[in-house]
Amino acid sequence: MENISIQQFKKEYVKKFEQLYAYRYDEGSSREHFVALGELVRNYYMNNWKSTIDEYKEKETKQVFYFSMEFLPGRMLKSNLLNLDILPVVEEGLRELGLDLDEVSMGEADPALGNGGLGRLASCFMDSIASTGLAGHGNGIRYQYGLFKQKFIDGYQVELPENWLRNGNVWEVRKENKAVIVRFGGQVYMDTDEEGNLYPRYENTKNILAVPYDVPQIGYHNGIVNNLRLWSAEIPYGEEYLFRTEEERDEVKQITEVLYPDDSNYEGRLLRLRQEYFFSSAGVQSIIRYFKTLDEDWSLLPDKIAIHINDTHPALVVPELMRILIDEEELTWDQAWEITKKTISYTNHTILQEAMERWPIDMLEHLLPRIYHIIAEINRRHIEKKIPLYGEELTYRTTIIEDGQVKMANLAIIGSHSINGVAKLHTNILINETLHDFYLMYPNKFNNKTNGITQRRWVQLSNPGLTSLLDDVIGTDWKSNPEELILLKAHVDNSELLNRLEAVKLENKKRFAKYVKDEMGIEIDPNAIFDVQIKRLHAYKRQLLNVLHILDRYSQIKENPDIDIPKRVFIFGAKAAPSYHYAKQIIKLINAVADLVNNDTDIKDLIKIVFVENYGVSLAELIIPAADISEQISLAGKEASGTSNMKLMANGALTMATMDGATIEIYDYVGKENIYIFGLKNNDVKKYHQNQSYNSRNIYEGNASIKRVLNMLVDGSIPGIYHEGQDIFNSLVKFNDEYFLLKDFDSYIQAHKQADKDYQDREKWNRMALLNVANSGPFSSDYTILRYADEIWKIEPQVENLISSYTPVKEV
Known part of the structure; x- marks a missing residue:
């Protein structure tokens, strides 16, 4: 669209608001301001909408x-403003009118x-x-x-x-x-x-x-x-x-x-x-x-x-x-x-x-x-x-x-x-x-066609601090050609840049911590490791394995209060299908463990658990830029692709994962030194199924750590989960642990111990985070879509493509 000045925008905005509501704009609610701004933005794109459709038909x-x-x-407000190339103008124009774009955007459902x-x-x-x-x-x-x-x-x-x-x-x-x-x-x-x-x-x-x-x-x-x-x-x-x-x-x-x-x-x-x-x-x-x-x-x-x-x-x-x-x-x-x-x-x-x-x-x-x-x-x-x-x-x-x-x-x-x-x-x-x-x-x-994500929403809109850092260091071409992010690798030994990257992450963590305090009444330390698992609640995605790790860590702290490990905040976001009884039992377990851990003064805030209600896109935009660890822990061979793995990687989180879905391709790009891989591989799982040799009860009986953790589900250690704890225990021991949590448990614990150690070396951690951002470009949905268009749909861009070239995600 044609450029508009800040003054022109302010004039048009005030006029639109007062036409709609017949009182002064500074008397409006955030919802009313959103509607007025939305109506004005419609005026800016309507001609293009009509001409686009007309041109397709004509040609x-x-x-x-x-x-x-x-x-x-x-x-959609900020996304539309960004794509129309008027986000800075609108942001500044509203600021001069005494309004805040973030608050106005909250008026949108x-x-x-x-x-x-x-x-x-x-x-x-x-x-x-x-x-x-x-x-x-x-x-x-x-x-x-x-x-x-x-x-x-x-x-x-x-x-x-x-x-x-x-x-x-x-x-x-x-x-x-x-x-x-x-x-x-x-x-x-x-x-x-x-x-x-x-x-x-x-x-x-x-x-x-x-x-x-x-x-x-x-x-x-x-x-x-x-x-x-x-x-x-x-x-x-x-x-x-x-x-x-x-x-x-x-x-x-x-x-x-x-x-x-x-x-x-x-x-x-x-x-x-x-x-x-x-x-x-x-x-x-x-x-x-x-x-x-x-x-x-x-x-x-x-x-x-x-x-x-x-x-x-x-x-x-x-x-x-x-x-x-x-x-x-x-x-x-x-x-x-x-x-x-x-x-x-x-x-x-x-x-x-x-x-x-x-x-x-x-x-x-x-x-x-x-x-x-x-x-x-x-x-x-x-x-x-x-x-x-x-x-x-x-x-x-x-x-x-x-x-x-x-x-x-x-x-x-x-x-x-x-x-x-x-x-x-x-x-x-x-x-x-x-x-x-x-x-x-x-x-x-x-x-x-390996899935992708749009960095426009998941970096530019969700993480303005990181966006500003990238613009300063590698220029702005990455916004239209995300493979340009690879230029960041040249700065991997720049201590000043690594410190700045850490500062951006800390600000994002403070922002999320404020949300948690205001909405949930839980105090979390922004200097802690923010360990994030955000996805549908399903047994194969193994949120339960994450819980078992938390219980193991909790038990170790109780036994050894002077243990030298960094603080962890475990962050969950997940909905279970209304009729999925087992998944809903796991939700109850996570919340019960959170009540236990968050209120136990003996552990000195070394662990906190935050399970956000009603997880969706807007909460993801708050959580993902604040994440240090990205949990991608499905049983190998069960997750089709995953896309939260890509969003978290692009924001500098380190992936904790099995070799499953698109995580394998992430591993191929970032290298084994910059990702935490654990557990069975797909072929290992297949062999267990073929020879039917897996016996979870033997693991339970023979592994003291696992036995201690699983017993906590049924011995009253966790208040309020009598039925849920028994059912989950039975699923893992009596009914042979369908998703091999117990087999992967030790490997998972060791990977987390390595993460603890690495996090205490700030320069090493920041270097790993930077390399994750640098290698995230190929997972842009722009490239995925260009492959669909070329190889399946047989359609071509109708305008000069901002992406001059694209490289397929590597074959693994």
Whole structure:
């Protein structure tokens, strides 16, 4: 956008505020100031938004549409100001008006449209698609409540509604004229027209109006404004009489009410399936409507459109595109199938078989009868075509329908031209184990795209102190080409710079310590090691191993009060799925241990535990710049990629990790001297599974430290966890420790002892921190997206790319 002066901004801002509220700007609340500023910023990007979309259409530019059940954008104000290149002007202008941008930005709700890494990745990708000048848009759901608001009551997680839309969303634009109808239920019969052609006839369907709300995705300093389209479910105009009862009306509202409803019962799973079809169908219909305005032959659809499905949640895009091409546009099956496969690509995000979505046939057939017919036909033709080529055994292992269930990953693989994993190890596991049968069939479909993060949000916005240091030392090119961060390596022996890096970290730690004191009433020492584990609460991510280490450290301090170790603050941020009982037990345990440790004067503040409530993007922006240690301790072979590892690394935290996910690639860049690696490797875990030789009870009986720590779970040492302690103890000893915590325990403890020692050598620690920052550039989502664009989507930047070149993350 054109440059604006501070004086011009101040004048426009005061005018906008007083137009909106009819009183002086200095009487406004932070929420009102945010709305006024948001409305003004909209004026600054609206022309670019319109011209970007118009230009794509005029040039018939190939565009990618990224379908994701989750987007986790965080507060968008500062990001929009940064990308528009007006952040300093606005910051100074508000300051001269007696306002503080940080306080104003707190007036914005933090959209709870995602659960964790999957949704945050999608939002990083939206930023990178626009910032690298690519024609690409998001497609998802406009949840009214999003993910639950987490509260701790007596140490237990309690889920409360998170109504992030209660005051509206200043960034969104409702596009009622772009609404589409999505059909559920009823009956479908195949009929013949006058010429003898089959067509489907629907009866007794429930029609839902899908109304799009568009949110701008502003590119970094390049004038590009792409689109994130979020769909809201409403009753169609004039059809209110079809939804006679309050219950039926509620059914419509529920579709876009809550992210991830409780799926522990049939009704919850049915709602989840309704959500998945709703946004998949609405998005595909919207894309097809756009393509038809181009007046091109249907065979050119894959040349103009790429559809990418982020995990299996949008896998119904495959049969929905087939439905429209066959039923509405009257293509033959073979024509439609070729177009569908060439258009769609799929990212797999999990190694765990139990996380691969499956839907009961009767549920799909009842809710989406025509879609089920098409899936069944895709499955029949797959079997018919593959048996002569691969034999019955392999073919039937790759079917979409099996044992009364529809396998969504299989549908996504068969119906797309590309399947990618999200880290080198993850992709290798998919190829060699999880999806090996499909790899034998479709070797050319498989590829790796290691995840990335956008340094714009996770360094420039989250860590202005570090940003200023980098600008001074290596210049500003790193902001548009993050590989430039490698220039920092030349300064690794500069003591003055290392001291400055330490000072930046200390200020960030003080900022977080103030938050903890103000919000939680806990005093923490900013000079302590801040040891951070922030991610979904799941058994395979092994927050429990972290707790066992804390208990071991606590016991050692109790036995030897004069022990010479640096202070540690253990920081957790995690939500457990509402129906995930074991994960919620671990949350209770962490909080119980925190109560015990934080109130024990004997340990002289050598340990403090902080478990922040309602962890999300805004809290991450506070915690990550303050972190000294990044806990990435999943059992090797279980984490697909991880992205918190990259964010923490970019902010100078040292990684404490197993060789899992993208941590392997981080290790490859920073070198073994600048990372703490412990525990089993993936091949070790595989051997234990193959020969079934793992015996956790033997470890418990033979290891005095482990026995002491585990006994604390059941002997009353930790008040208030009688049932939780017993269940967790049983999971580790009686039920053979599914995620090998006890096997990795000693190695983990030794790695932490080394970290204690290194932290006491300040110059060594700061040098390690600097080298982590210096090597973080290749993990930019800009580079990840350029690889997707080049190798999968076949699209090119529409503006001169700020990134002159990029190097793929090293093959390991």
